[in-house]
Amino acid sequence: MAYLNVNIPPVYCKIKKEYLYDLKKHHGESEDCVIFGCASIPGRAILFHVMLSNGACYWRLPISAFFQKRFSRTEVPDMQVHELELWNCFSYHPSVTVFDWLVGERGKYFGIDKKFYHGHYLFTIDWASPDPNLLDVEHSEIPEEHKCAHILALDNGNYAAQPNNRMLWNISSYTTNNNVPDYKVQTTEWSVENKGWTTDETDNMFYQVEDKK
Secondary structure, eight states, rough: OSSEEEEEEEEEEEEEGGGGGSSSSSTTOEEEEEEEEEEBBBBBOOOOEEETSSSSSEEEEGGGEEEEEOOOOSSSEEEHHHHHHOBBBBOOOEEEOOOTTTTTTTEEOTTTTOEEEEEEEEEEEEOOOOOTOOOOOSSOOTTTOOOOOOEEEETTOEEEEEEEGEEEEETTOOOOOOOOOOOOOOOOOOOOOOOSEEEOOHOOOOOOOOOOO
């Protein structure tokens, strides 16, 4: 598992130019860029690394800094980072996965403004503690606290990073139930060991499992 920085599938897009000037000038302007990595710092939003068309790299920008290349700046609503991403990073150790089941699929997330935002899947960021010798002071492995972040390209031109419990997917051949589920938060730490059994003291490949007396 990566520490701090991690590769992501390259995203060719545009950057709101004011983010290149510490939000002090060039508001309403944009430039082409490629997002190619991200940084995970506990207590901060997911931060993305980009290359500009002049060859410059710019580090650690929030998801609100970007919009899709097929849109003009005036077409894309200016959404704040907390409207696009619900949770900060859970540890210094992110993983990035492109789940085949979700590639090309559409979904929607329920925003803090109580509206649904639709888009299509790009990839997923998740977190863990990588080493039992490191003190785990974060929430990434507490069942009821853990969240992942599905990265979406929204229909309104923005990008978003949303967890499972804010999203519903639309997979035409499978998701035929339109009801909003009322599931409960998962709180159980599942384990199959230490259940009162023991194995034979033998060199047999197919050994017996017995209740421990």
